[in-house]
Amino acid sequence: MFYQLFRSIIFLQDPEKAHERVIRLGKFFGENNLTNFLKTLFNYEDPRLNSNVCGIDFKNPIGLAAGFDKNAVFTEFIEGLDFGFEEIGSATFEGGGGNEKPRLFRLVKDNAIINRMGLNNHGAHEINKNLTNRKSKIPIGVNIAKTHSPKIMGDKAIKDFSDSYKTMTEGDYLVLNVSCPNTLEGKTFEDPGALRELLAEINSLRISYGDTRPLFAKLSSDVDNELSGILQVCEDEGIGGYVLSNSSSKRESLRTSQKILKQIGMGGLSGKPIREKSTKIISRVYQETKKPIIGVGGIFTAEDAYDKIKSGAVVLELLTGLIYEGPWITKKINKGLVKLLEREGFKNISEAVGVYHK
Numbered sequence: 001m002f003y004q005l006f007r008s009i010i011f012l013q014d015p016e017k018a019h020e021r022v023i024r025l026g027k028f029f030g031e032n033n034l035t036n037f038l039k040t041l042f043n044y045e046d047p048r049l050n051s052n053v054c055g056i057d058f059k060n061p062i063g064l065a066a067g068f069d070k071n072a073v074f075t076e077f078i079e080g081l082d083f084g085f086e087e088i089g090s091a092t093f094e095g096g097g098g099n100e101k102p103r104l105f106r107l108v109k110d111n112a113i114i115n116r117m118g119l120n121n122h123g124a125h126e127i128n129k130n131l132t133n134r135k136s137k138i139p140i141g142v143n144i145a146k147t148h149s150p151k152i153m154g155d156k157a158i159k160d161f162s163d164s165y166k167t168m169t170e171g172d173y174l175v176l177n178v179s180c181p182n183t184l185e186g187k188t189f190e191d192p193g194a195l196r197e198l199l200a201e202i203n204s205l206r207i208s209y210g211d212t213r214p215l216f217a218k219l220s221s222d223v224d225n226e227l228s229g230i231l232q233v234c235e236d237e238g239i240g241g242y243v244l245s246n247s248s249s250k251r252e253s254l255r256t257s258q259k260i261l262k263q264i265g266m267g268g269l270s271g272k273p274i275r276e277k278s279t280k281i282i283s284r285v286y287q288e289t290k291k292p293i294i295g296v297g298g299i300f301t302a303e304d305a306y307d308k309i310k311s312g313a314v315v316l317e318l319l320t321g322l323i324y325e326g327p328w329i330t331k332k333i334n335k336g337l338v339k340l341l342e343r344e345g346f347k348n349i350s351e352a353v354g355v356y357h358k
């Protein structure tokens with residue numbers, strides 16, 4: 001109730017300016033060692049939420065999705081809000097300012113966001129340095145993408161991705177964002193041929209560096225007929241798991257008027273309207289690969305989270321839900337998950353993974 005009031009004030013501000021203020025606030029909390037104070041407000045612990053995925057310990061399954069802390073500047077703040085982990089980025093080898101503003105829009109009637117930020121970030125070197133200096137203890141996913149430039153294509157694109165990989169030495173797991181919907185050159189690496197080349201190159205680097213961090217591929221929520229082909233490539237190249245899913249370029253069944261949608265223009269849709277879509281992809285990928293899945297897309301409640309876990313996700317991430325529901329969202333979902341586990345007789349969250357398909 002309090003956040004609903006607070007939210008109506010925040011929502012009077014331009015969405016990107018509001019986000020910049022949150023970044024400043026987050027940095028302030030981190031720099032002034034206020035994480036423990038935040039924990040007194042937001043902390044919720046229950047051993048039934050602990051899990052180990054690919055050798056990484058998660059104290060709860062709710063992580064922050066890529067795009068909120070692109071430059072890894074407030075991982076302490078995110079830990080203070082009781083997120084179980086955080087995915088930073090997308091980091092690109094050459095940093096960049098992203099697309100022209102305005103590029104971030106709220107669809108309040110739909111509990112959704114459209115963004116065409118265009119991979120604005122400070123570049124792999126600076127982001128890795130920020131991670132080196134972090135004091136937070138939560139697991140960190142490092143999401144890398146190709147530098148946003150139509151000039152970097154083909155072999156240059158593979159080299160650009162590899163340069164980011166070589167630079168991003170920090171973090172607990174790696175994510176290749178091959179599905180950004182907001183670049184001029186399009187989603188280059190969801191083409192199976194290009195994806196195979198990319199994965200082969202990154203894998204050979206991982207072997208030569210003895211890098212044991214698990215490697216995930218982040219796919220779009222719009223993949224459909226092409227999904228099996230993409231999965232075949234990922235499996236052939238020994239991918240560790242999947243992040244499902246990125247935002248959507250589609251505009252299906254929205255309450256927001258066509259006129260407003262036209263004014264907004266292109267961009268990735270996130271939040272409630274993509275919840276079911278991303279859950280369906282999780283189900284499909286779980287059944288086809290049985291690989292660890294980080295489920296993301298439209299999570300606002302414990303029920304949304306549980307549905308994705310039962311569909312096959314091992315841990316989850318959210319972003320739009322945080323903006324609409326506020327910083328209490330992690331505690332609310334984690335508490336709710338424990339109740340749902342109790343109701344269904346599970347002793348630990350990992351027992352519920354993929355039960356829809358068993």
Ligand SMILES: Cc1cc2nc3c(=O)[nH]c(=O)nc-3n(C[C@H](O)[C@H](O)[C@H](O)COP(=O)(O)O)c2cc1C
Nearest residue numbers: 065066067089090115246270271297298318319320
């Ligand atoms: C403002 C904004 C920026 C984002 N930036 C990135 C990004 O840089 N890299 C990425 O992989 N995903 C990015 N995403 C996608 C999210 O990580 C997530 O996959 C998507 O928003 C669906 O989750 P949600 O419905 O909980 O927001 C962004 C999303 C939003 C709303």
